[in-house]
Amino acid sequence: MENTIQPVSVSSITDAQLRESLNVVSKVKDPKRVGELSDLSRVNEQDMFAAITHAQIEKIDPKEATIFEAKFSELFVELNKKDPSNAVFETTRRVLKGMRRTGEISKELFKKIRLFSLGKAQLDSKRDELATKNVTGKKGDTALRAVKTALGKFASNVEATVEELSNFKNHNGARRAEARAALNETPLESTDSST
Secondary structure (H helix, E strand, O other), X not given: OOOOEOOOOOOOOOHHHHXXXXXXXXXXXXXXXXXXXXXXXXXXXXXXXXXXXXXXXXXXXXXXXXXXXXXXXXXXXXXXXXXXXXXXXXXXXXXXXHHHHOOOEOHHHHHHHHHHHHHHOOOOOOOOOOOOOOOOOOOOOOOEEEHHHHHHHHHHOOOOOHHHHHHHHHHHHHHHHHHHHHHHOOOHHHHOOOO
């Protein structure tokens, strides 16, 4: 039996809710961190994506948000060892997809959250990527911002379009394939057993 939470508006997240979710993500990334993020604390697009996703689920059903947090925390540790530069996004992606597969969220809500979070998490002008640093090369156009600035960008950003999501999937799929290939590569001498 599916226990699917019902879709509601995904655009009704307050700054306070997003700050709280940023604190959840930050605490998972650094369990030794004490206290809340300040206005000057630094966050990146992947942090924003995870926090926006969490805030949306929290607003709809706090019990499901607790499940999201537990799964996120557990999976992040594993994925951070494999690819720290993409661990926050990949963890969020896998947890959200898992919640969709198990019926904890509906297919419709899954799609809404994904489009909303991807578009609203953008801190630079490169909308087909969730970066952790400056990837555009333009001064002041960076994916790493102070919390106060990131909240302002969240408020002014728009939901991603289906085309932007498709471009993002293509870019991120290629990145994941490269990371998997790098992890599986071994020197030729160690794989050649004939010598």
